[in-house]
Amino acid sequence: MPKENILFICAHSDDHILGAGGTIAKYAEEGKQVHVIILSYGEKTHPWLKAHITKEMRSKETYHADDVVGCTSTFFDLKEGHFRNDIQAVKKEVLAIIKKEKPEKIFTHNNEDPHPDHKSAYSITMDLVKEAKINPEIYLFSIWNPFSLKKSHLPKMYVDTSATHSKKLQAIKHFKSQWAALAILVGGLFSRDFKNGLHIGARFAESFYKAK
Secondary structure: OOOOOEEEOOOOOOOHHHHHHHHHHHHOOOOOOOEEEEOOHHHHHHOOOOOHHHHHHHHHHHHHHHHHOOOEEEOOOOOOOOOHHHHHHHHHHHHHHHHOOOOOOOEEEEEOOOOOHHHHHHHHHHHHHHOOEEEEOOEEEEEEEEEOOOOOOOOEEEOOOOOHHHHHHHHHHOOOOHOOOOHHHHOOOOOOHHHHHHHHHOOOEEEHHHHH
8 A cells, every 4th residue: 555645835944843743743653654845944044144054954953853753854945035936946846746746635834824934835835736736635734823713614633643742842852943933932832732632632632724
């Protein structure tokens, strides 16, 4: 039996871990193949460093985190705040990955997230799926938006991550360059996973809106 392929399309290097690290680890343990397309290195987080140094640092952190949860990542060099224009230069490469993977499920950002790159990643994902002429299930994860107003009518999928929550936390620790943002985020993400768990009678869970 061929492995089920799962694809994530994310804006920055740590988004897939923050938004769905427990789910990725669970899928990997179940034998599913999880690949992540990361649209930007996010080098603006360290403007005092040369871009190539930040890119190397952030990619290494990601690869170490990926090893923990059991996925693989491919980086693209879109500039933060310019995704919609820059995607044209790499669209063929991204489409080639999507067509090769033939994912049964694609996960990307909730477009209610206030971060403009997260909104762009959502729009780009929906456009790419249409252009690739594939019909996967599409799920949305949240990072900076603690709740959704416009998505409440959509079906919601809960994934019990009780057994893999520790892997998510272990993977997050590898993003040492992002400590300032993580100090703000991690407590909220922990609470969200706990509340999701209560909803399905589990210790921890991650939730996703089904967009398609």
